[in-house]
Amino acid sequence: MKETPLSNCEKRFLLRAIEERKRLDGRQSYDYRNVRVSFGTDYGCCVVELGKTRVLGQVSCELVAPKPNRATEGILFFNLELSPMASPAFELGRQSELLVKLNRLLERCLRNSKCIDTESLCVVAGEKVWQIRVDLHLLNHDGNIIDAASIAAIVALCHFRRPDISVQGEEITVYTPEERDPVPLSIHHMPICVSFAFFKQGTYLLVDPSEREERVMDGLLVIAMNKHHEICTIQSSGGIMLLKDQVLRCSKITGVKVAEITELIQKALENDRKVRKEGGKCGFAESIPNQKITAFKMERAPVDANDVEEQAEEIIMKADPPLDVFAKPILWTPGTAQIGEGVENSWGELEESERGEEEDDDNDPDTLEDPKMEMEDVSIVSKTKKDDTIVLSDSEEEEVVILKPEKVPKKTRTPTSSKQENSSKKVSNKKRKKKRVSY
Amino acid sequence: MGSEPEPGCALRPFAVEQGLLSRPDGSAAFVQGDTSVLAGVYGPAEVRSSRESPERAALDVLLRPKVGLPGVLERSREQMVRRACEAALLGELHPRSSVTLVLQVVSDAGSLLSCCLNAACLALLDAGLPLRSLFCGVTCALAPDGAVALDPSARQEKEARAVLTFAFESTEKRLLLSTTRGACSAKEVEYVRDVHGTSV
Amino acid sequence: MAAGFKTVEPLEYYRRFLKENCRPDGRELGEFRATTVNIGSITTADGSALVKLGNTTVICGIKAEFAAPPVDATNKGYIVPDVDLPPLCSARFRPGPPGEEAQAVSQFIADVIENSQIIMKEDLCIVNGKLAWVLYCDIICLDYDGNILDACTFALLAALNNVQLPAVAINEETGLAEVNLKQKTPLNIRKYPVATSFAIFDDTLLIVDPTAEEEDLATGTVTIVTDEEGRLCSVHKPGGSPLTGAKLQDCITRAITRHKEVKQLMDKI
Numbered sequence: 001m002k003e004t005p006l007s008n009c010e011k012r013f014l015l016r017a018i019e020e021r022k023r024l025d026g027r028q029s030y031d032y033r034n035v036r037v038s039f040g041t042d043y044g045c046c047v048v049e050l051g052k053t054r055v056l057g058q059v060s061c062e063l064v065a066p067k068p069n070r071a072t073e074g075i076l077f078f079n080l081e082l083s084p085m086a087s088p089a090f091e092l093g094r095q096s097e098l099l100v101k102l103n104r105l106l107e108r109c110l111r112n113s114k115c116i117d118t119e120s121l122c123v124v125a126g127e128k129v130w131q132i133r134v135d136l137h138l139l140n141h142d143g144n145i146i147d148a149a150s151i152a153a154i155v156a157l158c159h160f161r162r163p164d165i166s167v168q169g170e171e172i173t174v175y176t177p178e179e180r181d182p183v184p185l186s187i188h189h190m191p192i193c194v195s196f197a198f199f200k201q202g203t204y205l206l207v208d209p210s211e212r213e214e215r216v217m218d219g220l221l222v223i224a225m226n227k228h229h230e231i232c233t234i235q236s237s238g239g240i241m242l243l244k245d246q247v248l249r250c251s252k253i254t255g256v257k258v259a260e261i262t263e264l265i266q267k268a269l270e271n272d273r274k275v276r277k278e279g280g281k282c283g284f285a286e287s288i289p290n291q292k293i294t295a296f297k298m299e300r301a302p303v304d305a306n307d308v309e310e311q312a313e314e315i316i317m318k319a320d321p322p323l324d325v326f327a328k329p330i331l332w333t334p335g336t337a338q339i340g341e342g343v344e345n346s347w348g349e350l351e352e353s354e355r356g357e358e359e360d361d362d363n364d365p366d367t368l369e370d371p372k373m374e375m376e377d378v379s380i381v382s383k384t385k386k387d388d389t390i391v392l393s394d395s396e397e398e399e400v401v402i403l404k405p406e407k408v409p410k411k412t413r414t415p416t417s418s419k420q421e422n423s424s425k426k427v428s429n430k431k432r433k434k435k436r437v438s439y
Numbered sequence: 440m441g442s443e444p445e446p447g448c449a450l451r452p453f454a455v456e457q458g459l460l461s462r463p464d465g466s467a468a469f470v471q472g473d474t475s476v477l478a479g480v481y482g483p484a485e486v487r488s489s490r491e492s493p494e495r496a497a498l499d500v501l502l503r504p505k506v507g508l509p510g511v512l513e514r515s516r517e518q519m520v521r522r523a524c525e526a527a528l529l530g531e532l533h534p535r536s537s538v539t540l541v542l543q544v545v546s547d548a549g550s551l552l553s554c555c556l557n558a559a560c561l562a563l564l565d566a567g568l569p570l571r572s573l574f575c576g577v578t579c580a581l582a583p584d585g586a587v588a589l590d591p592s593a594r595q596e597k598e599a600r601a602v603l604t605f606a607f608e609s610t611e612k613r614l615l616l617s618t619t620r621g622a623c624s625a626k627e628v629e630y631v632r633d634v635h636g637t638s639v
Numbered sequence: 640m641a642a643g644f645k646t647v648e649p650l651e652y653y654r655r656f657l658k659e660n661c662r663p664d665g666r667e668l669g670e671f672r673a674t675t676v677n678i679g680s681i682t683t684a685d686g687s688a689l690v691k692l693g694n695t696t697v698i699c700g701i702k703a704e705f706a707a708p709p710v711d712a713t714n715k716g717y718i719v720p721d722v723d724l725p726p727l728c729s730a731r732f733r734p735g736p737p738g739e740e741a742q743a744v745s746q747f748i749a750d751v752i753e754n755s756q757i758i759m760k761e762d763l764c765i766v767n768g769k770l771a772w773v774l775y776c777d778i779i780c781l782d783y784d785g786n787i788l789d790a791c792t793f794a795l796l797a798a799l800n801n802v803q804l805p806a807v808a809i810n811e812e813t814g815l816a817e818v819n820l821k822q823k824t825p826l827n828i829r830k831y832p833v834a835t836s837f838a839i840f841d842d843t844l845l846i847v848d849p850t851a852e853e854e855d856l857a858t859g860t861v862t863i864v865t866d867e868e869g870r871l872c873s874v875h876k877p878g879g880s881p882l883t884g885a886k887l888q889d890c891i892t893r894a895i896t897r898h899k900e901v902k903q904l905m906d907k908i
Binding site: 002040041042045047052054056058060081083084085086087088092133135137139140141142295296297298 | 452454456460461463475477479484485501505539545546
């Protein structure tokens with residue numbers, strides 16, 4: 001499915017609004033949309049909503065061999081997926097330019113900034129390290145994917161707990177959550193991306209562009225920063241020239257936004273930790289609002305199962321008992337058998353020739369023809385016994401001769417074999433007839 | 440209903456929210472205990488020429504696992520959910536168009552397939568697509584001692600002798616889909632077939 | 640004349656037949672096509688079988704190899720089924736990676752193996768934690784004319800029944816496995832799962848062993864797998880038109896009868 005294109009009118013309207021310093025959703029130029037973070041019951045699972053843009057993050061871990069050039073470091077792996085759910089334009093399994101760009105940016109923001117202590121993920125140097133895998137799924141696309149994804153990734157990493165392990169000699173023991181509390185990752189700082197959209201060759205600037213705004217923008221600047229005002233990544237795309245002042249102004253705005261978001265993330269994490277400690281309810285069911293017409297909740301629903309057994313009994317009683325009469329299997333030769341005399345397959349010759357070959361593996365090609373013939377005849381006799389004789393017309397007989405030309409010279413060999421030959425024709429004719437009927 | 444329901448013969452708390460995503464034509468989140476699935480529907484929309492049918496709308500179902508890429512299990516579940524939805528969807532009303540249903544596993548803690556079916560039904564409903572009937576999915580686990588546990592958690596599923604998933608349509612409560620894991624007797628199937636929850 | 644009618648109104652054409660309790664190929668509604676099985680069809684495989692169900696032809700070859708047992712279950716071996724529906728068996732399949740149908744059938748076969756416990760995986764272990772058998776069960780369809788599930792299940796069962804594994808001894812000195820090809824033993828088949836498929840016509844009529852044509856026209860399919868004790872290993876109904884409980888019970892009854900037929904056939908060869 002293709003994305004519905006933006007009409008010229010809509011484009012003009014959006015740009016005019018931006019010139020007048022107005023945004024469609026009522027925000028000011030420097031306003032960020034609301035960020036909402038919710039956690040799943042599993043560790044390392046979160047959903048981040050940035051306005052209507054929604055990203056699901058899940059962190060998982062695995063023990064693997066380290067990379068040979070970094071024997072003492074764990075491996076971090078990021079994978080952002082643009083699910084077709086997020087927008088009809090996203091196709092499954094296609095590495096679009098956008099996807100590659102976003103994944104690369106995410107890696108630079110989170111892996112190259114060394115925010116995760118990869119050395120603490122080493123179990124046995126050169127042999128076993130933890131591989132931390134971050135899966136991000138875009139669920140709804142309403143602009144600014146990278147900011148939402150970077151928040152989701154860092155929140156999921158902060159929330160994640162890996163199983164505790166112990167190393168004794170060569171033996172590595174992995175403890176289940178029941179045996180030992182899982183341990184959190186060691187995270188040095190939290191880099192967060194903030195996007196700026198530029199319009200009219202950089203004259204106008206908007207923070208956190210929505211999907212509509214992204215479609216009419218000229219250029220995009222993404223700055224990844226942590227709360228200590230350290231820039232981790234900076235990327236400008238779209239081919240616009242930015243002035244030094246503009247970049248500096250953007251980095252100042254980024255500093256403010258990152259401080260706000262970091263505080264929110266920490267509050268959310270703290271809140272979740274408290275709820276879990278108290279054994280309260282957590283998970284996505286809690287994030288569904290109570291008072292909303294589109295939402296519905298039901299507590300543990302008991303099901304009446306009193307008369308079920310009787311009902312089941314009744315159905316079984318009513319049904320006919322299994323039949324005892326069944327078709328007798330026919331054994332063609334040891335190794336080949338058949339049941340049912342229903343419909344012959346239209347190339348029934350196969351069994352015969354196959355059996356011939358099986359039994360006469362050692363025969364040389366000259367004599368191979370003969371036993372094959374005999375085999376065929378045996379089955380024919382059994383078949384003709386079952387069926388009534390079939391009257392053949394001359395034309396059909398000719399057809400058969402054409403079908404098996406290699407057998408024609410043998411007709412003259414002995415009177416008996418020619419007789420059998422005849423019956424073989426009958427059968428193959430019968431088969432052809434059937435074929436004609438069924439098609 | 441008895442004052443003390445049998446242990447196991449009850450569904451875990453469930454919750455749904457419809458229309459929570461802005462981009463898809465219909466969406467629904469279905470939470471059953473700790474299992475959660477998000478569904479989004481696009482359609483009726485433009486169809487790829489290879490999938491176009493003059494008879495009915497072409498339905499595509501995509502099941503996205505949370506970690507990694509979809510495998511054989513996901514493909515076979517996609518096929519099951521697709522056929523169940525096809526039976527319920529009045530696709531004849533939208534020939535030469537496509538309906539795409541995307542299911543995203545948000546968390547798996549048992550009874551995943553039935554949760555997928557429920558989310559799918561509610562998303563189709565939210566998209567305003569004409570349906571023949573509603574449908575719902577129920578999973579039950581047969582413990583080694585023969586006790587039936589409805590809507591089992593992941594742990595119950597693991598310990599069970601057999602796990603059965605059924606889907607029923609709402610008009611005459613007939614069987615729409617069934618898949619089983621583990622061996623059981625015919626009577627047990629009939630038993631659990633009759634125990635099924637109400638659609639939302 | 641009839642051919643023209645069939646081309647224009649295939650469903651109506653079928654309905655006319657079904658009304659008279661028969662099918663265009665001359666079968667009754669509850670009748671299977673002729674089932675032919677040949678075992679040991681592939682001499683290079685450790686076990687093999689060719690099954691024909693009418694025109695549907697499926698070949699199953701089993702290759703046994705050594706592998707280290709899984710870390711979490713050191714006393715088990717592996718069974719790896721794979722179903723291939725190549726373009727040669729029907730025009731509906733395209734070359735390339737396995738399509739949805741092939742993957743769904745593979746998953747079904749894997750489920751049947753898992754559910755029925757046809758072979759205990761413990762039987763495939765040679766030395767606990769060190770060595771185990773892997774059975775690669777490759778099923779290839781040669782001619783696709785419907786009811787692929789029944790044919791595949793039967794081919795798998797017949798091929799497993801045909802497997803002869805050589806005796807393996809561990810050399811004390813070298814610690815290596817030594818294979819004695821002279822001494823071969825068959826596998827211990829615990830259960831005999833047999834699949835029976837039905838197509839649902841017009842929401843009410845059930846026909847056994849549908850051909851490809853019937854499958855395309857039908858509104859749904861049901862496959863029931865039973866073992867020799869009449870226990871259900873799988874009730875597989877991937878969507879399609881809804882069924883009542885009584886109808887499903889009829890299917891189960893028919894499946895039990897079919898199992899007896901197939902079991903007799905298995906015993907005979």
